[in-house]
Amino acid sequence: MSTTDTQDVELVEPGLTVDELRAQLGEISAAGGGAEKTFVQFRAASPRIGPSAAMPVTQATSGFDWNKGRVFISTAQMLTADDAELDLVRKHAQRLSNKQFLAMRVLAEDGLTDEERVRRLRKLFEPAPVEAPSRVRNN
Structure with missing residues (x-):
C-alpha cells in the first residue's frame, strides 16, 4: 500500500483538524520554533541510525470533489521506500x-x-x- 491509498484504511487515531494543527504549530512557534522547517516523518523500509526519516513539507491544500473535507499536507517527494x-x-x-x-x-x-x-x-x-x-x- 502506498502512502496515498488512505481512502480504504481505517485510521488508528483520527487526524488533527486544521484548528488543532494550527494550535500545536502556534505553541511551537510561541516557544521560539517559528523559523523551523516542517517535515513529515515516515518509517523507512530499512533500519537507520541517526535522525528520523522525514520529508520536507512543501504545501497544504484543501481537498475538493471526492476529497472535500480533507486537508492535504504535501511533501517534496512521495513517502515510499525507494525501488x-x-x-x-x-x-x-x-x-x-x-x-x-x-x-x-x-x-x-x-x-x-x-x-x-x-x-x-x-x-x-x-x-x-x-x-x-x-x-x-x-x-
Whole structure:
C-alpha cells in the first residue's frame, strides 16, 4: 500500500483538524520554533541510525470533489521506500519462499530417515559461503 491509498484504511487515531494543527504549530512557534522547517516523518523500509526519516513539507491544500473535507499536507517527494530497497525485500522474500518449498519437499519425501531429513534441512538453510574480495590494483 502506498502512502496515498488512505481512502480504504481505517485510521488508528483520527487526524488533527486544521484548528488543532494550527494550535500545536502556534505553541511551537510561541516557544521560539517559528523559523523551523516542517517535515513529515515516515518509517523507512530499512533500519537507520541517526535522525528520523522525514520529508520536507512543501504545501497544504484543501481537498475538493471526492476529497472535500480533507486537508492535504504535501511533501517534496512521495513517502515510499525507494525501488532499490523494495527490490531487495522482494528478492529476499522470494529466496525464503523457495527454501520453504524445498523444505516441505524434504519433509514429505518418503524413505528418508529422520537423520537424513535433518541433514538435508541443515544444508538447505546453512548460510552461503562468503567469497573473499578480489584484489584491486590502483595503477
